[in-house]
Amino acid sequence: MVDKGDDPPKEEDVAEELADAREARSESRIEFYGGPAASAIPIALFIAWAIFQTGLLRISDTTGLVAGMLVSLIVGMFFAKGDWATYANTIFEGMTQRVAATAIVAWLWAGMFAQTIQDGQFVGGLVWAADALSVGPTLFPAVTFILAALLATGIGTGYGTTIAFSGLFFPAGVLVGANPVLLFGAILSGAVFGDNLAPVSDTTIVSAVTQDSDIGGVVASRFKYAIVAAVLAFVSYLVAGSVMPTVDVAGAANVLGEQAEPLGLVHLVSIGVVIFTAVRGRHIVEAISWGIVVAAVANVAFGLASVSKMLVFRAPENVAAAESLSWLPFLTTVPAGSDQVGVGGSLYAGAAGFFPLIVLTLLIVAGARIMIRGGGFEAIQNFLLERVATNVRRAETTMVLGTASVNAMITINTAAEIAIAPYVARIGERFNVNGYRRANILDANTSALGYIFPWAGGVLVGYVQIQSLVGSENFQWFTREFVVNPAEVWPFVFHGWFLFGVFVVSALTGFGLEYTTDRESEEVARV
């Protein structure tokens, strides 16, 4: 870790914390019935729960995983020898790790920004662009990929992009005549692109902070891989669009035109501000704050979203202060006792959307801490370093395939990424692989695999959205025959496959490889 911040006490705090982690790794302070391997019970049980819930039952519920991690921590305690207070205290130790806190702060900011530009009709701007291009059925999937990638890069959430595009671009594309399977694949590919590249993406943030690299530098360094895969994917959608069968829908209506809002494209500036300031090396909190300010001003100035759409206090009407201050643009009164009483708006909703993931992250890091203190982490790490990752090419291949495998099993990609991140860090450091490179390997495979397999969370959210179109009021022509089964789409998530392929080739050939001796990360976005 190289923290070149100019605040010495902060750096000392981080150094002290890392020294504690090192001490915890070298000394098995918690003894388990069954030896060090039993310290992996909380994490192993959680992985089994996650596979059962998301992979087998196809329930994409992050709070469900929170319950899984809580139960796993309780079960693990029964295998700990001696005083359980040590086990319990280790949970607290884990939850106060800076690596979790840093990601959490960045997520809260990213959530506010993403929701603000979504409420500012950015999707409407993309719809207008698609409508203005008047593309036919063969080109529609390729154009959908580019626009979905643009939205995902702006809002940093592949799931959000998949939901927005499955509910609007998908039926529009089907009406135009585009192949539904290819169309769904293009939407998922766009989600992969943004999840991988966006500075406000949850996976980007995790990949950077766990590998001690600044977020802006990580985004810049992964551009070369992302663009290679994106060009190949775009060409593939053009080719597949011209050879795969198209569909014919009677009674086509102008679905896109009704949703178009050209001014929504102004948020390309908001996104540009975040990317530019982050890549220039400013703290991610500062970079996103600037993005929020620009987006909020643009929303009001261009009439895209009112102040109350971004922040609103809904006070009971029988409160005197609320009555007298009701002229404020962010204050409104509602009937006393109504369930409308509360705070709302994009700033509120954007941050709140991350709450389940934040709790899950804290608990997973606590589970990892127990594994470190019990000796399980070191045992797996030593096995990998001594038997599998015995030279730098094999080490990188292990990182690529290890990340891909965990993501194939745990289909909520951020949770999977947090679970595998310590191994990527340690294996990479043992060969002095640069933090940027480690972060890129970690995030590319996390982003790609999270949107390919039929049980992946990203695929399922889109599938649910597409299913809901059947018989809906706005799309009465949309029948069950247009619903794409998750088992059909996996070969057509071209950007995901190419991104994975780029990194397999990179690991085997040394393409893009940088060592810690080549360059140092800029100031890490620590809180």
Added chain:
Amino acid sequence: MSLRKKYFAGLGFRTNKPEFEPGEEISAFVTGHDGDAPVARIGDTILRVEGAPGNALDTRIRLRVEEFDDNDHRGTATYLETVGQSSF
């Protein structure tokens, strides 16, 4: 580092055995031990570090390369200072 360099750094194929010049000062993680002496493994190149503290493993140090053999990609270096720690 300029914006252009940030985007294009690392573009190309990197050897698995990087080479260093005597007198070159670099920053690297201490990755293991060769007998009693700590070593910094950079890719598949190994530098034996002299003068490093006993608990240097997994810390990031600045070191000065003293000798380097281009044929077997091994060398010796002198410990200068500790500049960072492992991520985990």
